[in-house]
Amino acid sequence: MPGNRLTRDERGQIASGLAAGLAYAEIARRMDRPKSTVIREVARNGGAHGYRADQAQQATRWRARRRKPGPAPEKPQPPETLRDFETEFAETMAATGVPAMMARVLACLFTADSGGATAAELVAGLEVSPASVSKAVGWLEQRGLITRERDGRRQRYVIDDDFGYRAWQTSLEAMTQWAEVTRRGAALLDGPAGARLDATSRFFRHLREDMGEAAEHWRRTGPR
Incomplete structure (x- = not known):
């Protein structure tokens, strides 16, 4: 295997492989590189x-x-360890309801020191199509979970330390919707069904208030 640094010839092999439509794994195999x-x-x-x-x-x-x-x-992490963590992180988010592709983008941004990446970097790192990345970042932007910044002629998608707060706010909006729709149902129905809807509405209203207070307390007193 060659030394750690790529040579000019190896970079030529990468360019040729990309032009031929080869997958990253195949290019790496032909170069005897990870x-x-x-x-x-x-x-x-x-x-x-x-x-x-x-x-x-x-x-x-x-x-x-x-x-x-x-x-x-002190303890450099091998790429395999980071990739395994990104996969586990994305799967955990997907299990909580975040769509799989959006979860993979979030995991990629979270584990980057800069907290950001261009669309091209996400496509390369996740080995997916530009259309998949475009759909994912659009979904995340719409919910305020990531922001877009200009980097010269390119745009970078960025996640910051306030992600937890914004994600919490998104949950609060969901609690509000649950509380409102079940309240309307309780007003419409009598008997056990109405009582069930009323109890559900009161639960979500209570949860929304407690969650909102907790989020604001963290923002005022949390570490910066």
């Missing part, structure tokens, strides 16, 4: 549709010149 290396290389240099071997080589040299040495992490 698939994560290929995914990371493509994501950092224009994505699957914008990757150019010469430009990637120049960008790598430029980054190497400007990179300042810093303390090495």
